[in-house]
Amino acid sequence: MKVFMLGWEFPPYISGGLGTACYGLTRGLDEVGVKVLFVLPTALPQGAGQAGPAAVSVVSAGPKTKGGAEEKGQGVFEHMEMRVLPAVLQAYGQPADYAKAVEKLRRLQAKGQWKAAGISIPIGALAPGALAGGYRGDLMGQVRRYATLAAQLALEEKFDVIHAHDWMTYPAGLTVAALTGKPLAVHVHSTEFDRSGEHVHQQVYDIERAGMHGADCVICVSHLTRSIVLGRYGVPAEKVQVVYNAVDPPKGGDFDVTPIRRDEKIVLFLGRITMQKGPEYFLRAAKKVVEKYKKVRFVITGSGDLIGSAVELTAALSLGRYVTFTGFLRGDDVDRVFRMADLYVMPSVSEPFGIAPLEALSHNVPVIISKQSGVSEVLTHVLKVDFWDVDEMANKILAVLRHPPLQRVLREQGQIELRKLSWRDAAQRCKVIYEQLAGAASVA
Amino acid sequence: MASVVFYFQVHQPFRLRRYSVFDSGTNYFDEQSNARVCQKVASKCYLPTNAVIAELIRAHQGRFKVSYSITGMAIEQFRRYAPEVLVSFQELAATGCVEFIAETYHHSLAFLYHRDEFMDQVQMHRRLVEDVFGQRPRVFRNTELTYNNDVAKLAEEMGFDVILSEGADHVLGYRSPNFLYVPPNCRRLALLLKNYRLSDDIAFRFGNRGWSEWPLTAGKFARWVDQINGNGYVCNLFMDYETFGEHQWADTGIFDFLRALPGKVMGIGDNDFLTISEAAARYPASGELDVPHMISWADIERDISAWLGNSMQANALYELYALADDVRASEDPQLIEDWRKLQISDHFYYMCTKYFADGDVHKYFNPYESPYDSYINYMNILDSVRARLARAKSARAG
Structure with missing residues (x-):
């Protein structure tokens, strides 16, 4: 064949x-x-x-x-x-x-x-x-x-x-x-x-x-x-x-991973900055999170046609000190950013599948995905939200940041589930x- | 002579409402869904099954006996949402053929975390049974038949004559659940163990068309019961009452089975039906059964991993009981009651990740989309309780 x-x-x-x-x-x-x-x-x-x-x-x-x-x-x-x-x-x-x-x-x-x-x-x-x-x-x-x-x-x-x-x-x-x-x-x-x-x-x-x-x-x-x-x-x-x-298991090898600030938890958005990927909902949820929890940094990785408006929205929500834009990353830099993350969020408005959550899980990072994604058909040990429900997104982000046992179980079960894919x-x-x-x- | 001992568990949890980290109210319970479920199960199970039981007691002129444990949580909800259910149980109590037994009022795992709280809840439930049914319970069962030597010891100290648990293979070994046992270090407490094969034939397999014994008829089941003769005294059929009409729908023929069973059982030899206390009084204990580790009637593991099997469950339970002494000392009845309703074991069952991906029984009874949602919701509510406690404390200090 x-x-x-x-x-x-x-x-x-x-x-x-x-x-x-x-x-x-x-x-x-x-x-x-x-x-x-x-x-x-x-x-x-x-x-x-x-x-x-x-x-x-x-x-x-x-x-x-x-x-x-x-x-x-x-x-x-x-x-x-x-x-x-x-x-x-x-x-x-x-x-x-x-x-x-x-x-x-x-x-x-x-x-x-x-x-x-x-x-x-x-x-x-x-x-x-x-x-x-x-x-x-x-x-x-x-x-x-x-x-x-x-x-x-x-x-x-x-x-x-x-x-x-x-x-x-x-x-x-x-x-x-x-x-x-x-x-x-x-x-x-x-x-x-x-x-x-x-x-x-x-x-x-x-x-x-x-x-x-x-x-x-x-x-x-x-x-x-x-x-x-x-x-x-x-x-x-x-x-x-x-x-x-x-998803492939991540490559071995040690990276020198230094958090941006050690006392901050990192919540990661990784994807094209386009309407489809829902960066706006991510930022609006971030706003609600920082009302309750200050030691957090929202990292937005990727580029796209909405990058300008995402930066503007960050400023309009007074989120400047909590949000970092890294631009487009590839290869080892992607591995690094996953390893630094405490939580990965995929707030996609429409996502035919969505491989990035699998990559996050393979890096042992807990995951929140939008219900409007194909990957939510195959993953059960993740947190799921409607992309438009920023209150619930913030509720879940806060839960992961505040409750280590939740992170632990999501990681453990996520690893098991990943082996099936x-x-x-x-x-x-x-x-x-x-x-x-x-x-x-x-x-x- | 083989004696069938029917014990039915009646319980409804107070389900929690969706409580976000941004919520601040002190109403934690989903009134609407609790009312809806209670009324649904009342009409599908409690009322029709009680009618069949009453009919059987009349028809067999007092020779048909059953025992019930009804949690405080279920009775509170009957009072609120389906008072006719409570009346029908009281009518059964008046026949003299029905025994009501004691457990923790809140269907909790308090035994594992706080002995004083555990004993308070058992006393509350004892009083409730006396008030509602006019019986002083002589029998104790711990939530979901969770059991070990220490539970037995404490039950004896609290004055109970009989305790129930699961006839788990890994504690019984070659021994049979059809005999009575005595727990180590107990002098007079009798231990009755669930015959899980025959119980689950009714509770889980009855309507399963893929099962080799389907369809299960009353006559066939009565012959299985009769086989106990010469190899035991009792046939302990312990199950959720919701088996009738709710887990096994009426169209499986479960009610016809129940209606026919007593006649078939008593039609063979001198087999009969007993309440739990009657069985314990009639038959001697056959030996000591040592159960050092916690067992229960849940899942194939028959252990406590359905409620305490992952870090979220352990954390939620730990945080809940970390508040125990302060809440109990708060003298705030509403706070104490809310905290106690947060002890209902179902809240932790919903957080179970075993088999979650396979979509089995854990999922069927779960009002949440995932165990994670359940944990998040629970911990948000616990935050609110903690905040109320802090306010109450500072108010008293001020």
């Missing part, structure tokens, strides 16, 4: 949970003996300005990077190869006319002429600045470019199934499927409704919808997401499956799906 996997994030270049999920799933697939050809754009993480390299050298399609990110110390895969395509999928951001493009690719293939840069897929022009959520520049152009290059690559490779992660790779997945006739699974890590509320970007929605309807199987990260896929995208229920995300199991479920798809395809 070999999978042609289309993603747009992979460690160390990540901006959120997708890269973590792709890495974990790929490693799990490796363990269960599924070969993965991972096709990655030369992605820059959103908000990489602070922490990441300013630019990544463009590697043309073709050079084989066996083991992917191994040189970064992320581990070595036995069955995985990685290809990096010269397309830049920068953000969380349609296939209008695949038939023509596919036809053109076929003609070129027949003539034995390949010229990647010259192929363009007709698609509606994008009005500049019309994209929400930080979709910069000519993202749609890059999505098309990635699709084209991926299609080109696919014709040179042998594989059984195509697996595409999130909307930016759906056009590539559809194109490759049309070209090769191989079954396509699209993996929904988040939908436009999660990212943008009711103000969806129509083009993004259309790409998502086309990808889901064009795929042979839609894999959702939670039942919450599955219900959105059924209800908002009208996908037939029988082809929509749920595969929960998981492994990427190997998630990969095993995907493998079953692949086998069904490949079996059905060979019969057809």
Whole structure:
């Protein structure tokens, strides 16, 4: 079994949970003996300005990077190869006319002429600045470019199934499927409704919808997401499956962890500073907490389009001395900030899954999550609140800060619960799906 | 001759209302849900089951006997929300075929933390039973059949003749719960142990269609009881009264089973029914049973881990009883009463994390979404009690 996997994030270049999920799933697939050809754009993480390299050298399609990110110390895969395509999928951001493009690719293939840069897929022009959520520049152009290059690559490779992660790779997945006739699974890590509320970007929605309807199987990260896929995208229920995300045990090794101030408890927010993640509710709860408990620091880690208004709200609530913004962190810095934390809070307004709470638990940090999250379907030994209920959020934050036995039991039970969530199991479920798809395809 | 000893436990906790750390009121109890549950269980269980028991006592002309323990918490709620239930229990008391036994008034774990408080609660309950049912209790059971040698010793010192506990395998070993025992260092106290296999056949398995013995008929059960002959004297069927109609719904046939059982049991040989005190008077103790560690009738562990199995429970109980001496000395009746209602063992049961993820019986009876929510709520209320105590203290000092 070999999978042609289309993603747009992979460690160390990540901006959120997708890269973590792709890495974990790929490693799990490796363990269960599924070969993965991972096709990655030369992605820059959103908000990489602070922490990441300013630019990544463009590697043309073709050079084989066996083991992917191994040189970064992320581990070595036995069955995985990685290809990096010269397309830049920068953000969380349609296939209008695949038939023509596919036809053109076929003609070129027949003539034995390949010229990647010259192929363009007709698609509606994008009005500049019309994209929400930080979709910069000519993202749609890059999505098309990635699709084209991926299609080109696919014709040179042998594989059984195509697996595409999130909307930016759906056009590539559809194109490759049309070209090769191989079954396509699209993996929904988040939908436009999660990212943008009711103000969806129509083009993004259309790409998502086309990808889901064009795929042979839609894999959702939670039942919450599955219900959105059924209800908002009208996908037939029988082809929509749920595969929960998981978490890796944290890397060993000692970090020099020095609290910001030793006599303060640290309450952590870690995620993009966007409407979806609910930073405002976190701050409003913080306000209520400090009325009762002063030796506390609220650390907000991440970047995003609401960072400015979050800082303003902090000032307006007179929370300056209790709140620290760290910007976007990655790698060891994420491990460090988790280790310093006494409590992790995920107040998301809408969270298809939410891997960060699992990471917090794996660092032995107690967790409060919003009930509006997919991860709340799999975790029972955590505290749960409605994201809008800032009184209850504050009540629970205070309880954790004030009652060490509560922290202790949440930690103990959380560790036990965490062991039930492994990427190997998630990969095993995907493998079953692949086998069904490949079996059905060979019969057809 | 095998004697069936039915003992039914009747209890309703005062459930707590949602109490945030930002709340400051002194009303801690969820009046609405307590009333609702009490009335629901009254109509599904207490009233219909009492009617069946009364009917059986009449039909068998006094040869059918049962025993009850009704907590102070349940009686207070009957008075408030379902007075007709109390009347029907009083009617049963008047038949002379029903024994009422004593426990802690507040269904508490006070024995583990505060002996004086424990004895006060037992006395309160004794007085209550005398007032309401006109009987001086001779039998004691500690909350949820929590028991060890020390509980027995103290019960004897307090003048009880009989004590009840669980026939747990790990204390009985090869011995049978169908005999009577005597606790070490006790001179006349008799110990009766629950036959958990036969009790749980009714209480837990009766309606389970996956059980190999389903459907359980009165005739079949009476034959199992009869098998005790030659290997014991008593068949101690101890269970929650809510088994009838609430845990086992009426449509399982549980009421028909109960209606038919006495006739079937007494129809074989000279098997009969006894109250607890009658059984203790008729049969001799077969030996001494040493129970150094706490046992109970809860969960498969049959220990106290359902209430004291994790750090939250230990902490909540510790903090509760840390206030004991000050509250008891406060001379503030409302404060003392609130503090005592916070001792109801159910509050700690809700904090249990055993099996929580599996969604079993702990979850079914739990008004909270999680054991953590329960602990947080409880500790917020304890804060309020502590604050009242501090105010009362400073007022008296001033």
